[in-house]
Amino acid sequence: MQVSDFDFYLPEELIAQEPIEKRDQSRLMVISKKDGHIKHKIFSDILEYFQPGDVLVMNDSKVLPARIFGRKSSTGAKIEVLLLRQIAPGQWETLVKPGKKAKIGESLVFGEGLMTGKIIDHTEVGGRIIKFSCQQPFLQVLEQIGTMPLPPYIKKPLADQRRYQTVYARQEGSAAAPTAGLHFTVELLEKIRELGVITETVLLHVGLGTFRPVQVENIAEHRMHEEYYEITPQAAENINRAKQRGGRIIAVGTTSVRCLESSSTVDGVVQPGSGFTNIFIYPGYQFKVIDGLITNFHLPKSTLLMLVSALVGRERILAAYQEAVREKYRFFSFGDAMLII
Incomplete structure (x- = not known):
């Protein structure tokens, strides 16, 4: 299967530049896994x-x-650094601009001296390993000097930084938001629980894989970057018990899917634990855990689009995306949502 098999035409004006006023009032396209039937709803x-x-x-x-x-x-x-993941105390894998001039051994200063850094190594994908030093706790300094790492296709400054966080975000560590969750409000989650639905959290810190395009034509040759994940014993137990009783597992976002599928046995039992995953899901993959997915509309030729295609079929997804373009859905991080069920 080729990267070009996952291309589609997207007018630039459909790329959402800012979140809508109310999180749960974005549009929702509902796609049936059974027959591909589409309904248009509000989230x-x-x-x-x-x-x-x-x-x-x-x-x-x-x-x-x-x-x-x-x-x-x-x-x-001047130099710009994007933190991707912590690999040791004080040491981070990063992307640096301008990258070619970021030499090993170079010393850096941030926030008028609140933090310093030293480039100590290269990474396999053109990044840099930087060792940081500061007098105050690292995350505390980062809150003072850092900004939200909005994707490059968003050109408009974000007025409220909280809109690039989910309402249930808890564990710091991602270089980009798990954006499917941006549509939920505290009130909507409470209504979902009142229906008898169990809400459970897992953890996957979004890293370089989000920013890395597929650079090989044969997608089977693509290698995902590793990202850290955790599943607690309670979460694993609740998910496994629900499956045994016939309940459906509905994942919010492709990161939740990758976390669950990475931790599963071949017969679909979710194992608690933590580690790094580079799982790459594309058509032909047999899902072991999830039954449904809430997701946004993704970039052409992206690994995210390939994952969604694996769940409902490439042709159905591309047809749905064509309809989304005709109906002027909003795309990408601040865009509208899709439910595959």
């Missing part, structure tokens, strides 16, 4: 599609203010 209508005993699984990773701006100690030249 708050999602209540119609839950059943008692279902489990809604959400990724509670919190986005770090991971974009920091500094200067080289040697020349005073």
Whole structure:
């Protein structure tokens, strides 16, 4: 299967530049896994599609203010650093601009001296390993000097930084938001629970894989970047018990899917634990855990689009995307939602 098999035409004006006023009033396209039938709804209508005993699984990773701006100690030249993941105490895998001039051994200064850094190594995908030093706790300094790492297709400044976090975000560590969850409000989640649905959280810190395009034509040759995940014993127990009783597992976002599928045995039993996953899901993959998915509309040729295609079929997804374009749905991080059930 080729990367070009997952291409589609998207007018630039359909790329959402800011979130809508109310999270749960985005549009919702509902697609039947059984026959591909499409319905057009509002996100708050999602209540119609839950059943008692279902489990809604959400990724509670919190986005770090991971974009920091500094200067080289040697020349005073400006430099931009995007934190991707912590690999050791004080050491982070990063993307750096301008990258070609970011040499090993270079010292950096951020926030008028609140934090310093030293480039100590390269990464396999063109990034840099930076060792940071600061007098105050690292995350505390980051809150002072960092900004939200909005994707490059969003050109408009974000007025309220909280709109790039889910209402249930808890554990800091992501370089990008698990955006399917941005549509939920506290009130909507409470209504879902009142229906007899179990809400459960897992963790996957979104890292470089979100930013990395597929650079090989044969998608089977693509290698995903590793991302850290955790599943608690309670979450695993609740999910497994629900499956045994016939409940459906509905994942919020592709990150929750990757977390669950990475932790599962071959017969679909979710194992508690933590580690790193580079699971790459594309058509032909046999899902072991999830029964449904809430997701946004993704970039052409992206691994996210390939994952969604694996669940409902490539042709059905591309037809649905064509309809979304005709109906002027809003795309990508601040865009509208899709429910596959």
